[in-house]
Amino acid sequence: MPIEVIMPKVDMDMASGKVMTWHVAEGEAVTKGEPLFDIETDKAAMEVEASESGILHHLTPEGTEVLIGAPVAWLYADGEEVGEPPSRPSVSSSADGDPSRVSDVTEKPSEDTAAPERVEPLSSEEKTRATPLARAMARANGLEIDAISGTGPQGRIQAEDVRCFLDQSATISAPVAFKSETGALSITRSKGGTGTPVVLIHGFASDATSWAPLETHLRHRPLIRIDLPGHGKSPKLKLNGFAELAKIVRRTFDELSLDEAHLVGHSLGGALCLALADTRPRSIKSVTLISPAGLGPDVNGEVLGGIGRATRAESLGPWLRQMVKDDTLITDAYVRLAMAPRTDANMRAAQQALADSLFPDGVQAFDLRAALGRLEMPARLIWGKADKIIPWRHALGAPGNIALHLFEGVGHIPHFEAPEEVGKILKASL
Amino acid sequence: MxxxxxxxxxxxxxxxxxxxxxxxxxxxxxxxxxxxxxxxxxxxxxxxxxxxxxxxxxxxxxxxxxxxxxxxxxxxxxxxxxxxxxxxxxxxxxxxxxxxxxxxxxxxxxxxxxxxxxxxxxxxxxxxxxxxxxxxxxxxxxxxxxxxxxxxxxxxxxxxxxxxxxxxxxxxxxxxxxxxxxxxxxxxxxVPEGYYTTPIGKAAIRRTGKDVSIIATSIMAQKAMTAAETLAGEGIDAEVIDLRTVRPMDRETVLASVRKTGRLLCVYEGVKTLGVGAEISAMVAESDAFDFLDAPIIRLGGAESPIPYNPELEKAVVPQVPDILDAARGLLKGRI
Missing domain, CATH: 3.40.50.970 (Thiamin diphosphate (ThDP)-binding fold, Pyr/PP domains)
Structure with missing residues (x-):
């Protein structure tokens, strides 16, 4: 019989709490006393420790508001069969498991709580009450409708509730929060993390937000994301060729005045990391190149051109889907989000001018293979073997001291397509 | 207007x-x-x-x-x-x-x-x-x-x-x-002079608004307009569509309005059950405009009753302006 992990009562007038962050993943073992998850109430945020040891399953999604005493996950014994999440036991039976929490679970929210149906859990038979618009908005934002609390009649989730949830989650459940700085290029720094900072440089036609899938794995380090010129929030600069681009990235890096840093770059950002590591070898502690440019002449100019030309989600989508192996990852909602910043014609023009100087006639006009050979710090290449933008075989020219991680069934954006695997590699080495 | x-x-x-x-x-x-x-x-x-x-x-x-x-x-x-x-x-x-x-x-x-x-x-x-x-x-x-x-x-x-x-x-x-x-x-x-035609199958948007689509027929379009003016004073911006043609129904105009407002109120004098409003509601529910609905669809139609002779009862069995006001307020203020 699995043991419930419940939402504890941590202050007197608390009726529910929000699961903010899980420290232990689905299926992982946890020891009694280990930090299990963070919660947030109206007043405070705090860490909850495991009351028992076991294997954690059926985690309530981060960002979900849960009634006091209601289960947020279950701990299974080693070898115990894991089926559907157990239906919520009655209040009294849940109290049996842990006498120390009797007061937590028997105390119900006071009768005069406004709109009690807002936090009343639905019976497992009943579907969540939500309007079609709320459901459509949740779908478009990749949210589970159950994670949102409704304020409409009978607790119905309406569009406004989804909007509120999105506003809140932008500040609360975002994996890592960043603040902006202006220098030669736009810089965003994470607010947490200790030790050697990790500098992240995105690829062509992307921006700093593209690192989101990886950030949870790197949150233990200070993260510094650079937006390339003409991308994200950086100025639109007229640049003639890779050397000028590398120069401004180097200037930006120097302005950071870091004693040491890890570099992680994707695609064009990979080439820039390589160039940076080559010229600042003493301060760069490691280099991670994800599907990098600069290691061979071939590049899919058709896709780069198509993305650069697209003025609407309909024309952007087919090209974006070329970037990945499993094109169901690129949902229409994803495309719309990706298109949002690209509606700026000046930005598109700046990017196209950059593409013309970097990849004339669909060829990589810069070659960093020699720089790769000179690297002395630890370096690794991460590549998807289904990459349709830059051939993964460029990796085979790397010298033997560079680690090679090749993923089957992954396209040009491994940190988006296989974030867990890529995250583990980085977490272990950074 | x-x-x-x-x-x-x-x-x-x-x-x-x-x-x-x-x-x-x-x-x-x-x-x-x-x-x-x-x-x-x-x-x-x-x-x-x-x-x-x-x-x-x-x-x-x-x-x-x-x-x-x-x-x-x-x-x-x-x-x-x-x-x-x-x-x-x-x-x-x-x-x-x-x-x-x-x-x-x-x-x-x-x-x-x-x-x-x-x-x-x-x-x-x-x-x-x-x-x-x-x-x-x-x-x-x-x-x-x-x-x-x-x-x-x-x-x-x-x-x-x-x-x-x-x-x-x-x-x-x-x-x-x-x-x-x-x-x-x-x-x-x-009324314009001389010869002109009004297209059959084309609804008229009598008032543009963003909060609720009131689709009304015949005299109910007039009542909806009266209601909309009152609602405007309460900060509810109603769109009033005079359907004009029951068959063939102007699907595009109705759906476009619902996509915009997310709320649908059908007002018609015929008996509510199996009436024109049922068709409008089903048309919306079966279309992509469904995804834009942020509240249940409401029909205001005639009561399940023969029209009474008594003038007060006669008024009571068909939708009146206060009924439209109540329904629109309910939709906008989360009571429905």
Missing amino acids: NMQAKPTLRELSYAEAIREAMDIALSQDERVILMGEDIGVYGGAFQVTGDLVEKYGTDRVMDTPISELGGAGIAVGAALTGLRPIFEFQFSDFAALAMEQIVNQAAKVRYMLGGAVSVPLVMRFPAGSGTGAAAQHSQSLEAWLGHVPGLKVVQPSTPEDAKGLLLAALEDPDPVMIFEHKILYKMKGP
């Missing part, structure tokens, strides 16, 4: 606008004839034909015997031979007597004869409650005829549309049923 007069337009009553349309048609097209009970010397049960018999004579403005089935049959036959009859019922309720000719003949002949003939027939039905004429003279039966492929069914709510839709109906090669609301006959409004 579309319903307000443009200063240059003269005003006519709804009945006068219909008479003017018939007058224009009679003078322009010798195939046009008027038929109906007491439409000649008497001028029609609601004085819509008025003195047209004096102008065009009894060969073209014909009194028919007190037999709706017979009169309708003659009208269908006349249309089959190439005339353009406009047949008036004294009350739309009496359509029940003529159903064989309307449903089984007028609507079917073109199809059953492989398109060799058509029935260019216009029928006018004085409809609706509010005159104290009780259960057999007050119904709104447009949904009956709207259920029959082969018929077109329109419900003008303004003098301008009453004229334009009648002239459009005469241009149509197939039978067009016009439901005129009796209470509207005396309502005045701007």
